[in-house]
Amino acid sequence: MSIYDTLNEQQKKGVFTTKGPVLILAGAGSGKTRVLTHRIAYLIDELGVNGWNIMAITFTNKAAGEMKERVEQLVGMGSESIWVTTFHSTCVRILRRYADRLGYDNNFTIYDTDDQKSVMKEICKKLLIDTKMLKERSILAAISSAKDELITPQEYALNAMGDFRKQKIAQAYQEYQAVLKKNNAVDFDDLIMQTVELFKTDAEVLGNYQRRFKYIMVDEYQDTNTAQFELIRLLADGSRNLCVVGDDDQSIYKFRGANIRNILDFEKVYPEAQVIRLEQNYRSTQNVLDAANAVIRNNKGRKSKTLWTDQGKGNQIHFRQFDNAYEEAEFIADDVKRKKREGTIDYGGCAVLYRTNAQARLLEERFVVEGIPYDVVGGINFYARREIKDLLAYLKTIDNGRDDLAVKRIINIPKRGIGAATIAKVQDYADMREISFYDALRQADEIISLGKSASAKLKPFVTLIQSFRSKLEFYGLEDLIKDIIETTGYVAELEASNEEDAENRIENIDELISKIVAFEEIHDQPTLGEFLEEVALVADIDRVENDSSRVLLMTLHSAKGLEFSHVYLAGMEDGIFPSYMTIVSDDPDEIEEERRLAYVGITRAKEDLTLCYAKMRMVRGETQLNAVSRFIKEIPDELLDNHLPAPKMNPQDIPSSKFNPVESQVYRYKPVAALKPKQTAAENKPFIAGGGLGALSAAGISKGASAVVGGKPDYDIGDRVKHVKYGEGTVLDLEPGTRDYKVTVDFDDAGQKIMYAAFAKLVKI
DNA sequence: TAGTTGGGTTTTTTT
DNA sequence: AACCCAACTA
Numbered sequence: 001m002s003i004y005d006t007l008n009e010q011q012k013k014g015v016f017t018t019k020g021p022v023l024i025l026a027g028a029g030s031g032k033t034r035v036l037t038h039r040i041a042y043l044i045d046e047l048g049v050n051g052w053n054i055m056a057i058t059f060t061n062k063a064a065g066e067m068k069e070r071v072e073q074l075v076g077m078g079s080e081s082i083w084v085t086t087f088h089s090t091c092v093r094i095l096r097r098y099a100d101r102l103g104y105d106n107n108f109t110i111y112d113t114d115d116q117k118s119v120m121k122e123i124c125k126k127l128l129i130d131t132k133m134l135k136e137r138s139i140l141a142a143i144s145s146a147k148d149e150l151i152t153p154q155e156y157a158l159n160a161m162g163d164f165r166k167q168k169i170a171q172a173y174q175e176y177q178a179v180l181k182k183n184n185a186v187d188f189d190d191l192i193m194q195t196v197e198l199f200k201t202d203a204e205v206l207g208n209y210q211r212r213f214k215y216i217m218v219d220e221y222q223d224t225n226t227a228q229f230e231l232i233r234l235l236a237d238g239s240r241n242l243c244v245v246g247d248d249d250q251s252i253y254k255f256r257g258a259n260i261r262n263i264l265d266f267e268k269v270y271p272e273a274q275v276i277r278l279e280q281n282y283r284s285t286q287n288v289l290d291a292a293n294a295v296i297r298n299n300k301g302r303k304s305k306t307l308w309t310d311q312g313k314g315n316q317i318h319f320r321q322f323d324n325a326y327e328e329a330e331f332i333a334d335d336v337k338r339k340k341r342e343g344t345i346d347y348g349g350c351a352v353l354y355r356t357n358a359q360a361r362l363l364e365e366r367f368v369v370e371g372i373p374y375d376v377v378g379g380i381n382f383y384a385r386r387e388i389k390d391l392l393a394y395l396k397t398i399d400n401g402r403d404d405l406a407v408k409r410i411i412n413i414p415k416r417g418i419g420a421a422t423i424a425k426v427q428d429y430a431d432m433r434e435i436s437f438y439d440a441l442r443q444a445d446e447i448i449s450l451g452k453s454a455s456a457k458l459k460p461f462v463t464l465i466q467s468f469r470s471k472l473e474f475y476g477l478e479d480l481i482k483d484i485i486e487t488t489g490y491v492a493e494l495e496a497s498n499e500e501d502a503e504n505r506i507e508n509i510d511e512l513i514s515k516i517v518a519f520e521e522i523h524d525q526p527t528l529g530e531f532l533e534e535v536a537l538v539a540d541i542d543r544v545e546n547d548s549s550r551v552l553l554m555t556l557h558s559a560k561g562l563e564f565s566h567v568y569l570a571g572m573e574d575g576i577f578p579s580y581m582t583i584v585s586d587d588p589d590e591i592e593e594e595r596r597l598a599y600v601g602i603t604r605a606k607e608d609l610t611l612c613y614a615k616m617r618m619v620r621g622e623t624q625l626n627a628v629s630r631f632i633k634e635i636p637d638e639l640l641d642n643h644l645p646a647p648k649m650n651p652q653d654i655p656s657s658k659f660n661p662v663e664s665q666v667y668r669y670k671p672v673a674a675l676k677p678k679q680t681a682a683e684n685k686p687f688i689a690g691g692g693l694g695a696l697s698a699a700g701i702s703k704g705a706s707a708v709v710g711g712k713p714d715y716d717i718g719d720r721v722k723h724v725k726y727g728e729g730t731v732l733d734l735e736p737g738t739r740d741y742k743v744t745v746d747f748d749d750a751g752q753k754i755m756y757a758a759f760a761k762l763v764k765i
Numbered sequence: 766t767a768g769t770t771g772g773g774t775t776t777t778t779t780t
Numbered sequence: 781a782a783c784c785c786a787a788c789t790a
Contacts, residue, residue: 059780088780113779137776188780256779356777358781378779412766419766539780557778581776597778620775621781769789775782 003074004038007031014243014276015039018047018215021236021270022243023263027307028292028603029283029563032245036217037067039243040082041074043215051078053214057087057232059223061542063561064089067219083213087228088537091191096533098198098205107529109185109396109403110536114384116140116187118405123175129168142169143176147189148225148257150196153177184402192227199234210238220561221246221266225257233269242270248303249296252557252597254589264303281307281603283563285314288609291635292602298634299592307603316641318610319632325359325571328614329366332568335610336551337370339566347373348548351564353556353601355577358619359570360553367551375547377554378540387494387505388512392535394484398468399528401438404430408437414488417457425449426458438465477516477526485509556601567605572613573626598631611640713743714764721745721762728765 004012014024014035026032036056043049058064068084083090092110099106111119120136123129129139146156153174160166180186186194199206216236218224221244224232236242244266251260267273281289289307296302322328332352339345352363357379367374382388390413396406412418429447430440440447441462444455464487472480485491491509494502519534520526541558552564556577571577578594585591602609613628632640715721719731729747743762 061780086780191780252778253780255777358777361781381779415767417766421766537780541779555778577777579777594777618781767790770787772784772786774784 003041007034007038008280010276010278010280011035011038014245014278015042017274017276018043018241018243020240021266021273022276023221023266023270023273024243024245024276024278025303025305026245026247026278027281027305028247028250028600029281030278030307031280031282032219032278033067033070035278036219036243036245037070037074039217040071040079044075044078049215051075051081053212054217055083055090055213055215055235056217056219057085057090058219059086060539060561061086061089061537062539062544063219065542086537087224087231088188088191091195091231092533092537094195094198094205094209095186095191098202099194101202101205102194102198103181104186104194105184105402107184107400109183109400109406110191110533111180111185111187111405112381112384112536113140114389115185115405119176119179119183120172123172123179127168127171127175129172134165134168139169139172143173144189145257146173147187147193148227150193150227150230183404184400185405189227192225192231196227196230196234199231206234207238209235214239215241216243218242218244219246220250222248222251222260222263223253223256223258224262226259226262227257229259229262240270249299249305249596250560250600252560252593252600254593264301277305279305279307281309283606284309284603285311285607287314287317287639288602288605288607291317291609291639292599294636294639295595295602295631295634296599299595301592315608317635317639318608319640319642320610320612321628321642322612322614324616325362325614325618326366328570328612329362332363332570332610332612333366333370333372335568336372336566340372345566346548347551348546349565350568351552351554351559351562351566351604352568352570353554353559353604354570355556355579355597356571357555359576363553363570367553372551373549374551374553375544377544377552378558381538381540382508382511382543383535383538385505385508387490387509391481391484391490391509391512392532394468394488395481395528396532397438397465398472398480399532401465402436404437407441411441411458411461414490414493416461418454418461422450422454422457425454438462472528477520477528477531478513480528481513481516556597559604560600563604563606565606566608566610567601568610568612569601570612571617572611572629572632573617574629575624575626576617576619577629578631595631598629713762715762720765722765723747723762731762 004015007015008031011031011034014022015038018039024032024035026035040054040056043054044051056064056067058067064084064086068079068082071082071084072079085093095102095104095108096106099108117136117140120140121131124131124134124136124139151159153170156173157167157170160170180190199209213235216232216239218232223246232242232244244263246263248260248263251258251263254260267275284292286309289309293306320328320331322331336347336350339350340347354360354363360376360379364374364376383392390410393406393409396403397410401407408423411423425447426440426444427437428449429443430437433440441458444450444458444462447455450458468480468484471483475483491506494506499505515535516531519531523530541554544552556569569577574583577598578591582590582594611632613632615625617624617626713734715731715734717731717734720728721731722728723745727747729745731743732746733744745762
């Protein structure tokens with residue numbers, strides 16, 4: 001009995017075909033990670049390949065970590081030396097060694113999106129770019145796309161001939177690269193592009209790595225961009241033992257430069273490639289797969305395949321419709337709670353997936369009210385939060401004064417009376433002498449333009465940093481961070497402030513300290529530089545542990561590669577998912593990418609899938625009325641437990657019937673001031689209008705706003721009330737919340753509940 | 766220089 | 781709704 005016996009025929013083929021280029025088309029849940037890990041085990045245990053010669057590349061640290069763990073379980077010895085990492089960390093490792101050959105210092109820093117934006121702001125000022133016409137974001141997006149395609153500033157400029165906008169971007173790109181180099185910094189895209197550049201210009205370095213990596217495997221191959229493909233192609237040119245695993249149906253990162261042609265044209269680049277298809281799914285029920293297949297079938301330009309399972313039909317797919325997003329959130333929370341109560345699942349078996357991060361908020365509020373433990377993945381990256389970035393800027397400054405951005409970030413945090421004018425003068429001086437901002441600070445006395453009082457304010461800052469540096473000789477990173485917090489009074493200031501989320505920020509700082517402690521425990525000789533590097537490449541999803549006690553809330557993008565027994569897809573509305581942008585786009589590829597995202601979402605479910613639709617939803621401050629997502633309509637009726645058209649709506653108002661397909665529409669309207677409910681006690685209550693679409697799309701809006709959520713409810717504490725679902729009860733508490741009155745009711749049968757007055761629809765009895 | 770306020774803006778997804 | 785920024789005031 002060997003470890004390979006449990007694999008199916010196709011999987012075995014993937015494991016045993018180790019020579020030459022191999023393309024494994026692996027449908028969702030078809031066991032691709034098993035194939036990759038067993039393949040590595042086979043190379044080491046059966047073919048006697050040294051782990052040193054194997055490289056496996058994934059996209060997230062989480063995926064890399066899991067793969068590494070599973071390989072370790074399969075092979076006894078020799079798994080430590082395998083490179084199982086992400087594209088970005090692979091490149092950092094290479095560049096840390098050879099960046100000097102590209103004119104950078106080997107201790108370069110890595111800029112995140114925030115840093116990029118600060119740099120670009122200064123550049124726009126300097127180049128007199130009107131940011132009303134051409135936004136920093138757009139320029140950075142253009143630069144990022146260029147780097148994904150390995151286009152240099154020079155090439156970009158050549159391409160920009162005759163196009164004013166592109167010429168401006170070209171200028172900015174050129175300047176941006178110059179600033180980064182001056183600051184000894186690279187951005188995320190540089191990590192890949194500069195490594196490719198290194199390989200192309202330095203035969204010795206490339207040769208080293210080609211000789212080392214005799215077997216290369218790439219996971220999630222459909223998400224590679226041109227630069228990443230080139231990196232892999234160069235590395236694999238030595239041995240040509242390149243195995244890529246992917247699923248063109250799960251390509252969802254076009255906006256990040258992913259080039260779907262990499263997988264569709266693999267056989268053209270490598271004509272001798274062997275193609276292996278994994279179509280048997282081990283994850284989901286047949287109903288889930290049928291739904292996924294039915295949706296993805298509507299895409300053109302894919303490598304056709306059909307997932308199947310021998311697990312049986314399973315539950316029907318649940319389809320639930322709601323009047324608004326609050327009710328959707330309420331249902332999901334209630335349903336999760338019910339399942340937990342009935343013992344069907346642990347909280348950790350549930351995930352709620354949505355298209356946009358903003359949708360998390362309502363769900364979160366509801367989960368808090370119901371007391372369900374949850375984690376939100378994504379949104380703002382932990383290390384991008386203000387308080388964390390501030391403290392990291394201290395660490396960066398202490399580690400390497402060349403990072404001007406970090407120095408400027410903290411020079412006046414806490415307030416030291418150093419303002420924009422002083423900073424500008426110091427910068428001028430630094431530019432003139434061609435020294436770093438920090439070095440200019442050290443020579444504050446020499447800066448003539450600075451007054452006595454200004455330069456006197458700079459000195460204590462320099463002394464502070466110097467003292468941290470010298471103390472670092474004697475104490476560890478944990479002591480350092482605590483010292484910084486103490487000396488600067490950062491946390492104390494937060495505690496004293498009446499900022500609303502001060503408590504939360506302090507918690508984050510505590511978490512940062514724990515991370516530093518953990519880092520020091522794991523590493524034998526922990527250095528500040530290494531810590532900062534590790535932190536720079538952490539994605540939010542990496543922090544998620546396989547915890548059975550918390551429901552996960554995340555975007556569909558973040559969910560790729562994960563699985564849950566019970567999955568809720570929230571916000572299944574045309575205009576939300578697929579997003580409004582892709583609906584109005586004239587590029588049909590965009591809607592296909594959204595459909596792939598739907599396919600990813602559906603196939604995350606192992607046993608149970610619930611699709612939720614909310615008729616009304618607040619988006620960016622305006623209430624939208626949306627039709628049921630076209631992706632739901634693509635699922636055969638018999639797979640759903642609840643059918644279109646929606647029972648709660650007037651059929652002629654909602655273009656949702658399959659038999660009467662109507663072009664997707666997004667209805668928008670702005671609340672008219674006169675229609676707003678009189679806001680007496682509490683401000684900021686949501687404006688939610690009832691009524692049919694007909695009334696809203698027509699000129700006579702007034703009729704549409706009859707069922708409005710108003711001020712204080714007509715019942716009070718102590719009153720007896722009746723709820724549609726929970727029956728009768730007594731009002732225990734009634735308080736104005738941020739959105740609406742929160743009412744606590746002790747129901748005779750259902751127990752105590754906290755709910756929003758507007759949606760509880762309690763009737764006084 | 767620091768703090769406040771009002772106006773304008775917002776691709777949706779992220780290593 | 782939430783965020784960012786410029787302009788204004790103390």
